[in-house]
Amino acid sequence: MTWKIPLFKMYWDDDDVSGVSKVIKSGMSWASGPQIAEFERIIADYIGSKYCLTFNSGTSALHAVLLAYGIGPGDEVIVPSFTFIATANAPKFVGATPVFADIETSSFGLDPADVETKITKRTKAIIPVHYGGFPCKIKELKKIADDHGIPLIEDAAEAFGASIGKRKVGTFGDSAILSFCQNKIITTGEGGAIVTGNRDLYEKLKLLRSHGRPDTVDYFSTTQILDYITLGFNMRISSMTAALGIAQLQKIDHILSQRRADAEYYQSRLTGISGISVPKETRGTYAVYQLFSIQTKKRDKMIKALEKEGIMTKVYFSPAHKTHYYQKVLGYTDSLPVTEAISEEILSLPFYTGILRSDLDTVINAIENFSRMR
Incomplete structure (x- = not known):
């Protein structure tokens, strides 16, 4: 259907076109150009984080960060049900179990009180979501995570540029994921990133996103035979994507x-x-x-x-725990009264x-x- 007024449009100008065109016309390094490192540096500086690593989607970023923390079978990860399905599914990607906690009514983020009740000896991470660009009760959630000695991973996919006081969302947790999908604050069509202050996590993520290969030199422009030291994936962004991201961030x-x-x-x-x-x-x-x-x-x-x-x-979001996959395939029977009530009334x-x-x-x-x- 052609809409008179669509839900969203991408915001772009000639700088976006020029940035991408320069990479294309160079005829070189479309997969590993200097634009990628520059985009990561600009994101880190803007967010106020020490490290940033880009990924081909926010979903890949979620997958990679759970792998980097060593989360796997037998572990539990607390997530909201009031979110895009990727947040809920990410623990399943690594063989862990998503545990749903309810949300509160002021920001539609995870309710710290309910999160506390869901923590067990198997809980290995908490992933709160900053819904629709509104900071959740991240300080309270961080205290809970710290008290239990588990990482807090901010899902800031919808909240690029949001802040609490003078501090940007994405810097409260141990790490945070970002998304640059087409309907986000800035967009590269598809794309994502992880920001963190943890050097060890950053180094693990670099291996995971590029086949388990150390990035000491550019694979595409070296004659060296490079080693592969762990299992990895192809989760990189392209140079054109990064160039578009740089131009978007300038606005x-x-x-x-x-x-x-x-x-x-x-x-x-x-x-x-x-x-x-x-x-x-x-x-x-x-x-x-x-x-x-x-x-x-x-x-x-x-x-x-x-x-x-x-x-x-559009309805953002219907509850993840009410989907066919979680109810009929996985057998979830959770009752999340606030999530369910808000999901019946929400409309973007x-x-x-x-x-x-x-x-x-x-x-x-x-x-x-x-x-x-x-």
Whole structure:
């Protein structure tokens, strides 16, 4: 279907095209050019982390970081069910067991109190998600992880640039994963990264993303016979991808200011409409609004009404523990009352950098008309 107003669009300019074109026209090093290290350096500097390593997706980053921590069969990893399925599935990638904890209502992130009840002797990591660009209760979760001597891995896929006080999301945990998929704050089409201050973890990740081969020299431009010292994968990004990421990052301040201004407009117009709850920042946090998600008890009817107007909406997220795979294949019977209640009401509206104010008005007017008719 061709939407009058799509859920999202990519934000790009001539700098993006030029950056990618330069790599292509060089005719060299499309898989291992200097743009990759530069992109990683810029990310680390922006986030405020010592190390950064890029991956071909946020999902690959999740897979790799669990492998790097040595998590495997018999281990448990606490995750939210209110998330993209990759967060829940990542423990399964390494043979571990995902353990679902409920969320709290202020940020839709993991509820520290429920996380505490889910920890056992087999718990080897906690993976909280910063939903939709809103920082979760990461400080409380970090204390729990530290008290139990287990790593906290931030899933910051939706929260690039978000912060608590002066500290960026991604620097509170022992490590964090980022995503640059097409609907994210900055995008390279597909892509991801891991940031960490742990040198040993960083070195393990370098091996895991490139076939278990030390990267002391560029594989594609050396005559040396290189060794393979562990099992690894091909999780690298290309030089073109990195060049696009560099160009995208040069626009980050404009991107975030534009998204926050548009989110404020949505909030000002939608607040007060009967039956609608709008997202709000908690005190001391800086949200980046990767999603603009409202809550309404008439969610399913609203989806159909807006669809008739050519307006795309989407449910982010339906619970992972309620999917066929977790219920019918794996036999999960978890009860997560807050997750389940919010998932019945959540609805993401069209929202992206550069969205026209007239398009926001069209969405808002359609919601107002829907509310009056009900």
